[in-house]
Structures are given as C-alpha cells and as structure tokens.
Amino acid sequence: MSTNIELLANREYKYGFVTEIEYEDFPRGLNEEIIRLLSERKGEPDWMLEFRLKAYRHWVTMREPRHWPNITYPEIDFQSIVYYSAPKQRPKKKSLDEVDPELLRTFEKLGIPLHEQKLLAGVAVDAVFDSVSVATTYKEKLKKMGIIFCSMSEAIREYPDLVRKYLGSVVPPNDNFYAALNSAVFSDGSFCYIPKGVRCPMELSTYFRINNAESGQFERTLIVAEEGAYVSYLEGCTAPMYDRNQLHAAVVELVALDDAEIKYSTVQNWYAGDEEGRGGIYNFVTKRGKCLGRNSKISWTQVETGSAITWKYPSVILMGDNSIGEFYSVALTNHRQQADTGTKMIHIGRNTRSTIVSKGIAAGKSSNSYRGLVKILPKAENARNFTQCDSMLIGSECSANTFPYIEVMNNSSRAEHEATTSRISEEQLFYLQQRGLSQEDAVSLIINGFCKEVFRELPMEFAVEAQRLLGIKLEGSVG
Amino acid sequence: MLEIRNLHATIDDQEILRGIDLKVSAGEVHAIMGPNGSGKSTLAKVLAGHPAYEVTEGEIIYEGKNLLEMDPDERAREGVFMAFQYPVEVPGVSNAQLLRLAYNEKRKHQGLEELDPLEFKELLAERAKLVDMDLSFMSRSVNEGFSGGEKKRNEILQMAVLEPKLAILDETDSGLDIDALRIVADGVNKLRRPDNAIILVTHYQRILNYIIPDYVHVLYRGRIVRSGGKELALELEEKGYDWIKSEAGVTASA
Numbered sequence: 158m159s160t161n162i163e164l165l166a167n168r169e170y171k172y173g174f175v176t177e178i179e180y181e182d183f184p185r186g187l188n189e190e191i192i193r194l195l196s197e198r199k200g201e202p203d204w205m206l207e208f209r210l211k212a213y214r215h216w217v218t219m220r221e222p223r224h225w226p227n228i229t230y231p232e233i234d235f236q237s238i239v240y241y242s243a244p245k246q247r248p249k250k251k252s253l254d255e256v257d258p259e260l261l262r263t264f265e266k267l268g269i270p271l272h273e274q275k276l277l278a279g280v281a282v283d284a285v286f287d288s289v290s291v292a293t294t295y296k297e298k299l300k301k302m303g304i305i306f307c308s309m310s311e312a313i314r315e316y317p318d319l320v321r322k323y324l325g326s327v328v329p330p331n332d333n334f335y336a337a338l339n340s341a342v343f344s345d346g347s348f349c350y351i352p353k354g355v356r357c358p359m360e361l362s363t364y365f366r367i368n369n370a371e372s373g374q375f376e377r378t379l380i381v382a383e384e385g386a387y388v389s390y391l392e393g394c395t396a397p398m399y400d401r402n403q404l405h406a407a408v409v410e411l412v413a414l415d416d417a418e419i420k421y422s423t424v425q426n427w428y429a430g431d432e433e434g435r436g437g438i439y440n441f442v443t444k445r446g447k448c449l450g451r452n453s454k455i456s457w458t459q460v461e462t463g464s465a466i467t468w469k470y471p472s473v474i475l476m477g478d479n480s481i482g483e484f485y486s487v488a489l490t491n492h493r494q495q496a497d498t499g500t501k502m503i504h505i506g507r508n509t510r511s512t513i514v515s516k517g518i519a520a521g522k523s524s525n526s527y528r529g530l531v532k533i534l535p536k537a538e539n540a541r542n543f544t545q546c547d548s549m550l551i552g553s554e555c556s557a558n559t560f561p562y563i564e565v566m567n568n569s570s571r572a573e574h575e576a577t578t579s580r581i582s583e584e585q586l587f588y589l590q591q592r593g594l595s596q597e598d599a600v601s602l603i604i605n606g607f608c609k610e611v612f613r614e615l616p617m618e619f620a621v622e623a624q625r626l627l628g629i630k631l632e633g634s635v636g
Numbered sequence: 637m638l639e640i641r642n643l644h645a646t647i648d649d650q651e652i653l654r655g656i657d658l659k660v661s662a663g664e665v666h667a668i669m670g671p672n673g674s675g676k677s678t679l680a681k682v683l684a685g686h687p688a689y690e691v692t693e694g695e696i697i698y699e700g701k702n703l704l705e706m707d708p709d710e711r712a713r714e715g716v717f718m719a720f721q722y723p724v725e726v727p728g729v730s731n732a733q734l735l736r737l738a739y740n741e742k743r744k745h746q747g748l749e750e751l752d753p754l755e756f757k758e759l760l761a762e763r764a765k766l767v768d769m770d771l772s773f774m775s776r777s778v779n780e781g782f783s784g785g786e787k788k789r790n791e792i793l794q795m796a797v798l799e800p801k802l803a804i805l806d807e808t809d810s811g812l813d814i815d816a817l818r819i820v821a822d823g824v825n826k827l828r829r830p831d832n833a834i835i836l837v838t839h840y841q842r843i844l845n846y847i848i849p850d851y852v853h854v855l856y857r858g859r860i861v862r863s864g865g866k867e868l869a870l871e872l873e874e875k876g877y878d879w880i881k882s883e884a885g886v887t888a889s890a
Binding site: 582583584585587588589590591592593594595596598599602603605606607608609610 | 684685686687688707708709711712713717718720722723724725726727728729733734737738741742745777794798
C-alpha cells in the first residue's frame with residue numbers, strides 16, 4: 158500500500174452525455190446585427206434592445222479581467238462563439254406535451270423530471286437548456302399567491318415594468334467585462350418575484366444545462382422580494398464533456414426590500430475538464446444582491462465543484478439599516494481546475510452585519526483562491542463583519558490562497574478575519590480506516606466535517622446532494 | 637486467534653522489528669512491555685496496518701487468514717481494533733456520527749441490518765456508561781478539544797461499541813492520572829470475554845495492577861527477549877529495564 162497521499166483518477170463525470178437535437182444556431186461571433194437578431198427573435202420591446210446595445214457598445218471598450226485573478230487560461234476568441242443556440246421546436250408551447258421528448262428525457266436523465274406526475278415535491282423548477290428555458294413547473298400554483306416564477310424571456314414580455322425597474326439595478330451593464338457581455342447577449346434565465354408579505358411555500362429552482370459544443374451560455378436571473386417576502390432559491394448546473402472549453406457568463410441579481418429575505422443556494426457542477434485540463438467550462442459569473450430595505454437579508458450559499466475555471470464573487474450591498482449579508486461557500490478543485498472565488502460585502506447602512514464562511518479544498522494540481530472584500534463605508538455605523546476562510550490541501554501539488562481585502566472607514570465598526578490551512582493527514586485517514594471506514598469514506602467524512610458550517614446552510618435535499626458530489630469528485634484523489 | 641511468525645518491519649528503511657514470534661489465543665490478555673524505542677508501538681501499528689510501516693519478512697495469521705494482505709479497514713471490520721496512543725482529531729465530525737458509521741460498517745460486513753440513528757443512540761448510551769462518559773461528548777467533534785484523559789476514554793468507548801475480537805491498546809495508560817486510569821482499566825475489564833483477546837502495549841507496570849495480564853512479554857530492540865506470567869511485570873518494575881538490556885546484551889554477544 159502506498160504511503161503517499163497522491164492523485165489517482167477521478168470518477169467519470171456522470172453528466173457528460175450529449176443530447177442529439179436539432180438546433181437553431183446563430184452564426185458565430187458578435188456584433189450589433191447579432192444582438193438585433195437575437196432581440197427580434199425573442200420578440201423583445203425596444204427598451205430591451207437598447208439595454209443590450211448600450212451594454213455591447215460599452216463591452217467593446219472593456220478588457221478581460223486577466224491580471225488580478227489567480228487564474229491562467231489561453232486567449233478566448235469571442236468572435237468564435239455562437240451567442241444564440243436554441244433547440245428547434247414549435248415557437249409557443251402550451252403544455253409539456255409539446256416540448257421535444259428528447260429534451261424531457263435529458264432532464265429526466267439529470268434527475269430533474271418536468272412531467273407533472275413526476276414533479277419534485279416542494280421544488281418548482283425552471284429548466285434552461287443552452288439558450289432557452291424549456292419548462293417551468295408549478296407555475297400556476299405559485300401564481301395564485303401572486304408569485305411570479307418564469308423564464309426571463311417570458312418576464313420581459315409579460316411583466317415589462319417589473320423587469321425594466323430592476324434589471325441592471327444591482328449589476329449595471331457596464332459593471333465588468335463579463336457582466337457587460339452578458340447584458341448584451343443574455344438569452345434566457347429565470348425571473349422570480351415575491352409580492353409583499355408572501356412567504357414562498359416551496360423552493361424555487363433553476364437547472365441550467367449547456368449542451369451545444371459551440372455555444373456559450375449567458376443566462377440572466379433576477380429575483381425580487383418585496384417587503385416582508387421570503388424565498389429560497391436553488392440553482393444547479395451541468396454540461397456534457399467536450400475537449401474544448403466553453404464559456405459561461407451569467408449574471409444574477411437579487412433585490413430585497415424592507416424585512417425581505419432571499420436565500421440563494423448553488424450547486425455548481427459544470428464539466429471541469431479532464432485530468433490533463435483539456436476541456437471544461439470557463440465560468441465567469443457576476444452574482445450580486447442588494448439589501449435595499451431595512452432589516453432585509455440576503456444569503457448566498459454555494460458549493461462549487463465543477464468548471465475548469467471559476468471566477469465568481471457573489472456579493473451583497475448592504476444599503477438598508479440593520480440589513481444582513483451572508484456568504485457560505487465550499488469550493489473544491491481537483492486535477493487542473495482553477496478557482497478564484499469569494500465575495501464582497503459592502504456595508505452602507507447602519508448596524509449592517511455580514512458573515513463570510515469560505516471552505517476551499519484543493520486536490521490534484523489545482524489552484525484554489527479565496528478573494529474577498531469587506532468594505533465598511535463612513536456612514537455604516539456599528540457595522541460588523543466576521544470572516545472565516547479555511548483551506549484544505551489534499552496532496553502536495555495543489556495550492557490554496559487567501560486574498561482578503563478589508564476597508565473600514567469608521568470607528569464604530571468591526572471586521573474580524575480568521576484563516577486556517579490544513580491537510581488531510583495520513584494519521585487521520587489511518588485512524589478512520591482503523592475504525593472500519595474505507596479510505597474513500599474516510600476522505601469523504603473528513604471533507605464533510607470540514608464543510609459542515611456551509612452544508613448546514615443548504616436546503617436538506619441539496620445538502621445530501623452536495624455531500625455526495627464532494628465524495629465523487631474526490632474519489633481516487635488520495636491513494 | 638493470532639499468530640505472529642518471525643515478523644520483521646521497517647519504517648523509512650530502518651528496521652524496527654527484527655523477528656517477533658507471538659501467539660495469542662481467545663480469552664487471553666498479553667502485555668507487551670519494554671523500554672522506549674524497543675518497537676512496542678511499531679508492533680501495534682503493524683498489526684493494525686499502518687501504511688508507514690513495511691513488513692519485510694514473516695507473517696501474521698489472524699483467525700486463519702493472512703492479516704498482512706488486508707487493508708487497515710478490512711482488518712478493522714474483521715474485528716481488529718487499535719486504541720491509539722495519540723487519538724486523532726476529526727473536526728466537524730461528531731463522535732456519535734463516526735461511531736455509528738464505524739458500527740454500521742461492521743454490521744454490514746457481518747451481513748446484519750444497519751442501525752438507524754435512534755437505535756444506535758440507545759446502544760451508545762449503554763456503552764458510554766462503561767467508560768463513565770457523559771453523553772454530551774457524543775455531539776462534539778471527534779477528539780477535538782478533548783483532554784488527554786478524555787481522548788483515551790473515547791478510545792475505549794469506541795472499543796466498547798465495536799466489540800473487537802482482538803483489541804490492541806497502544807500505551808492507553810500514558811498521560812492518565814490515577815482516577816482516569818482506573819476508569820479506563822475498569823472499562824477494558826468489563827469488555828474482557830472468553831471469545832476476545834487483548835494486547836496491552838505499555839511502558840509501565842502500573843496499568844497491569846488493574847488489568848491483570850495472562851502473559852507478559854518484554855520487547856527489546858525489536859525482539860521479544862523474555863516472556864512470562866504477570867509476575868514478570870513486577871520483576872521489571874523492581875529491577876528496571878537495564879536488567880533486561882544487560883541480559884539481552886549478554887545473550888547477543890554469547
């Protein structure tokens with residue numbers, strides 16, 4: 158038996174299959190004509206087209222954020238990407254029976270049944286396949302409570318005033334390179350609106366699937382919780398295995414008004430590339446929430462296990478007095494994955510609180526960085542932040558880094574930062590094996606223990622899924 | 637139950653065990669004594685399958701099977717248990733969680749139904765009494781923030797839950813005050829049965845006042861240089877290890 162903690166092969170990526178389906182693709186590349194075509198195809202109003210064009214015009218003046226993140230990757234040729242790719246089907250679908258059965262089978266295979274009789278209990282799902290939303294479940298039931306849960310395309314058509322009011326209000330189109338690109342070309346995503354005083358009775362969930370090898374995925378999610386509303390939202394993602402890299406650049410915006418609470422959980426399992434680092438998704442995502450109202454709360458929980466590159470900083474702008482921002486994160490990298498992820502907590506209102514718990518696990522030859530900003534502005538009296546960043550290394554060829562930025566601009570506030578780095582030791586493994594656990598179960602147990610503070614923030618089913626996923630991802634990484 | 641024949645083992649190419657022969661039958665308690673660095677703990681770890689040690693010669697037959705061919709977890713499921721000299725901390729994993737996992741692994745291995753958390757809780761409460769351990773320890777992370785004595789008691793609790801056929805206690809007495817020693821020894825005595833065996837690795841005779849061994853072996857420079865009954869321990873206590881060392885030196889040069 159080997160005494161070294163070293164790397165062996167990863168288990169096969171279970172979601173790596175490709176769905177054979179006919180596509181309507183736009184030509185490769187991006188210009189104003191493509192954007193006009195996209196907007197026209199989606200039957201969008203003029204203001205939406207203007208929004209896109211403005212974003213595009215800004216984007217062409219911007220540069221990729223290449224230098225500050227701790228990631229390296231070859232040049233991306235933005236003109237070789239297909240910006241709109243939709244499965245061919247009848248334009249308007251009245252019921253699921255009209256959805257291509259091949260698509261329904263795909264989601265079934267992914268464990269996301271869309272047929273009424275098989276619906277996931279307690280979870281309403283919006284399924285997004287490449288550029289478009291395929292189906293949204295439980296829509297009618299939610300509508301009776303005034304809750305809107307639909308695809309972004311539909312929201313732009315049906316609820317233009319709401320969309321127009323909030324779209325881009327948290328992540329402006331010129332915020333950063335990828336947000337600008339997304340604002341210009343986003344094709345679909347989910348929209349969710351919880352009216353005043355309503356507590357959403359079920360988890361709302363979007364499942365994203367990239368299928369087409371040539372296309373990028375640019376989805377846009379907007380969640381608005383009115384006064385006193387509550388919603389818990391889940392997001393899951395997978396992609397087939399291709400040996401070329403695919404671009405995913407999403408934008409998620411959350412708005413919480415007085416006394417509202419939004420809980421946003423992600424289990425990200427995009428294809429990560431193979432052991433040598435071939436293929437995999439480039440995941441450049443801007444997620445941000447705005448605690449606009451007093452006593453509002455936004456909580457991000459993420460379990461990041463996939464993607465060749467993860468560049469993602471779910472953030473909270475704490476505007477309302479007494480508002481609360483939370484960020485709970487597990488980021489696992491194996492083989493040649495690179496993750497530069499963390500959060501920003503911007504304290505503007507008085508008595509605002511933020512909590513950051515980040516768990517980075519690096520195995521193989523991967524690189525895993527936490528990058529976080531805590532900014533407390535002069536007027537944010539009595540603001541509090543607590544940050545805890547723990548890294549765990551498996552093997553000797555990986556790296557973990559922590560880049561905390563703390564800016565406190567008044568005297569009544571306090572920011573605390575704790576960081577640790579540890580390794581799974583041979584002694585720990587031997588101890589657990591001596592109690593009868595297989596080596597893989599032992600690794601899994603140690604990792605799950607390490608991530609406990611984050612997992613307990615996840616909704617039940619998601620927590621189970623996340624624990625299982627970490628086990629699979631690390632299988633064979635200790636030998 | 638256990639037969640060790642001409643066992644040689646190395647760590648980092650340095651030979652620690654140089655030909656151990658030992659037979660242990662069900663119902664027996666064997667004490668392995670010896671000065672520091674004689675190879676006592678190495679013997680314990682080799683029996684449990686620690687990956688840092690390499691067996692270069694000899695064999696270990698356990699219940700008719702070749703123990704050296706089994707991974708550490710297989711050995712554990714077959715009933716080999718080692719109480720660690722330095723129990724390891726596992727943050728975020730509760731004591732009860734680990735115990736239930738370990739217990740159920742063994743049940744599965746025996747073709748029995750796994751116990752659910754509630755059933756297991758009852759079993760755990762009953763076993764915890766053996767080592768006088770408060771149930772509040774069960775929800776705490778494994779060994780994290782435990783005192784030295786609590787860690788050792790926790791090892792014996794694990795033994796009580798897993799009910800091994802062969803238990804190897806590696807210096808379980810070290811670092812214990814007299815009260816803790818008595819609790820641990822009482823626990824072990826309650827677990828003694830005609831169908832199990834215990835190998836007690838210790839530097840001091842003290843614990844043998846509480847756990848009375850059937851045999852005492854003295855290990856020196858990787859070999860068993862003397863075996864006897866419980867009175868051998870008393871003799872060692874009286875004369876110290878120098879007596880053994882000089883005698884072994886004489887034999888070696890003879």
